[in-house]
Structure formats: structure tokens, C-alpha cells
Amino acid sequence: MRVLEKAPAKINLSLDVLHKRPDGYHEVQMIMTTIDLADHLELTELEKDEIRIMSHNRFVPDDHRNLAYQAAKILKERCGIKKGVSISITKTIPVAAGLAGGSSDAAAALRGLNRLWNLGLSMNELAEIGAEIGSDVSFCVYGGTAIATGRGEKIQLISPPPHCWVILAKPTIGVSTAEIYRHLDLKNVKHPNVDAMVKALENKSYEDICDNLGNVLEDVTLSRYPEVAMLKEQMKRFGADAVLMSGSGPTVFGFVQYESKVSRIYNGLRGFCDQVFAVRMLGDCQDLD
Known part of the structure; x- marks a missing residue:
């Protein structure tokens, strides 16, 4: 079985930093929205209990440094999944660009694996797991337009911008x-x-x-x-x-x-x-x- 997922980039319409928190992160208040520039993930179930990451982009790591890998690892551990998965990432979003490409890949992996393994997790539950991977992953789980607060993991969906x-x-x-x-x-x-x-x-x-x-x-x-x-x-x-x-x-x-x-x-x-x-x-x- 295989599942396809789209991983759109985000842009910041507004990005404010309020103060530095005791945990070392910064308290932020951001408005983010998705755009039609996207990576595409293909997730295929493996009988062997392993996580494989494949990408033709040499700047995309294929090991534990990859956020999609981390998403699969967390879900496997959290839900007791003993099968493996192959995640093929076709990159369109530039790497290290301020567009949340890696975070969106992780979010797409969470959504895709939820379907592939029939986990039945809600979007809110996936977003909570995403917060453990990176600050932008929670927003990328939902997509759309949202205010992000905390270190970026607290998400409130709001009205989308007009098309342009x-x-x-x-x-x-x-x-x-x-x-x-x-x-x-x-x-x-x-x-x-x-x-x-x-x-x-x-x-x-x-x-x-x-x-x-x-x-x-x-x-x-x-x-x-x-x-x-x-x-x-x-x-x-x-x-x-x-x-x-x-x-x-x-x-x-x-x-x-x-x-x-x-x-x-x-x-x-x-x-x-x-x-x-x-x-x-x-x-x-x-x-x-």
C-alpha cells in the first residue's frame, strides 16, 4: 500500500518576537499562510521494521536528521507500529529558505502515516506530535492560515487571504x-x-x-x-x-x-x-x- 501527500510551503505575513523564554526559545506571534509551492511525499509500507528516506536532492538528509524520518519514528514508537515505511520526497521547496520545507515534509509524513497505518489520530493529535519535532510542524499539519504563538506550536486558524x-x-x-x-x-x-x-x-x-x-x-x-x-x-x-x-x-x-x-x-x-x-x-x- 502507498499514500501520496502534498507538503506546501508557508510564508509569514507577520512575524513578531516578544521575548526570550526561560527554556531558551523565543516567544513569538506569527501569522502564517500556505502557498502553492509544494514538496510531494510518497509513503510505502515495508514489511521490514525500518524507516527509509529517499530524495534526489543532495541537501536533504536521509537519516535521523530528516524531519520526516523523525515524524515516522515518533509515530512508530507512540502507536506500537512494527512495520516499516519508505518515504520518497520530491523536493520543490528550496532547502533552508525560511519556507518551512522540512517542517512541511514532517507534517505531510504525519498525515500520510496516519492514513497508511490506519491510526485514526485527529489533526489536533498530529499537531501535538508535530510540536515535538519542530516549531513550524504543528502549523504545517493544518495548513491554511493561522496565528502561531508560544514558540510557534500553538495554532489558531483564521481567515485566509484573498487569492493573489x-x-x-x-x-x-x-x-x-x-x-x-x-x-x-x-x-x-x-x-x-x-x-x-x-x-x-x-x-x-x-x-x-x-x-x-x-x-x-x-x-x-x-x-x-x-x-x-x-x-x-x-x-x-x-x-x-x-x-x-x-x-x-x-x-x-x-x-x-x-x-x-x-x-x-x-x-x-x-x-x-x-x-x-x-x-x-x-x-x-x-x-x-
Whole structure:
């Protein structure tokens, strides 16, 4: 038996960091939404009690470092499963891009294994297990649009944004999330207006969503990686309606309301960056199907 699962990328419409917690994590308040840029997983049951990860992307680990592997391991231990599984991951989401590619793969593995092994776990139960793997996994279990608090594992689903085009560009660098958080000075940051973004989503106001995009980590990454700052400026120059960095970077995304603009921006960015994508907003958790 085999199961197929889609693992969509996420972008941050709003990312605020409130303070550092006693456990070493940061308390965050984020609004995340899914986009139609996705990895695809194929899960096949094995008689032999082992977990196999297969991917043609050389940057994707095939052992315990892989978050999909960790998802399978936790479910096997939690539910007493003695069979194995082969997980083939077809990567489309860039690696280490601030788009939760690894977390979404883990979430897709949880959903897929729940079906493959007939475990009968609810989405809430899968999200709780996902929180043990990584901060973004809980959100990725649900997909859609949500406010994430705590260290990112507390999820409240909210209204999705109106459909529009999303153009993404990732420079050929990696950014360490831990490094960006280390250099974040919470005494000297401009906090995004998360409440205003929630209201903009409720009102389905494209203009207000564009006006209230914000990421408290962006200035840290831009100051340390000029390639990211350059991409953001180029995307604005080519005519994107609003531009922001996702997560800790280095991917920059821009919103475009009208399809007539998409090709010009996409082709312009391809002159500066190899990894450029033009996709639609998903935003609604039902789109995972």
C-alpha cells in the first residue's frame, strides 16, 4: 500500500518576537499562510521494521536528521507500529529558505502515516506530535492560515487571504535561524501590527494586507546578508505590490494582484537569482487535498 501527500510551503505575513523564554526559545506571534509551492511525499509500507528516506536532492538528509524520518519514528514508537515505511520526497521547496520545507515534509509524513497505518489520530493529535519535532510542524499539519504563538506550536486558524500571485526569490546562500535570533535586539526593533493583519484578513482587504506585512527578523538578516536586501529592492523595483522576507530568510516574497505583472517581475528577478517561483496563494487548509 502507498499514500501520496502534498507538503506546501508557508510564508509569514507577520512575524513578531516578544521575548526570550526561560527554556531558551523565543516567544513569538506569527501569522502564517500556505502557498502553492509544494514538496510531494510518497509513503510505502515495508514489511521490514525500518524507516527509509529517499530524495534526489543532495541537501536533504536521509537519516535521523530528516524531519520526516523523525515524524515516522515518533509515530512508530507512540502507536506500537512494527512495520516499516519508505518515504520518497520530491523536493520543490528550496532547502533552508525560511519556507518551512522540512517542517512541511514532517507534517505531510504525519498525515500520510496516519492514513497508511490506519491510526485514526485527529489533526489536533498530529499537531501535538508535530510540536515535538519542530516549531513550524504543528502549523504545517493544518495548513491554511493561522496565528502561531508560544514558540510557534500553538495554532489558531483564521481567515485566509484573498487569492493573489506570490513571487518568491531565494539567493544562493543559507541563513542560520539560530544566528539571526542571536543577533536580534528586542530593545531596538519595530514590531509588526499583528492585530491589524488579522483584521485585514477578516476583511479580505488586499491593500491592508500589503500595508501590514511585517517581520521583526528582517532587518537583522538584511544587515548581515546584502544579497537579500538587493533582492528585496529589485522585487519592489520590478513592480511587486508588497515585499517581505519570510521567516529568518533568505527567501523574499512579493504579492502581485494582477497576472499581467507576473511575467515581468519573474523574468526580471531571474536575471539576479536562479531560484525564482511564481505561485498562487493557497491560504485555506482544505487546499491541502
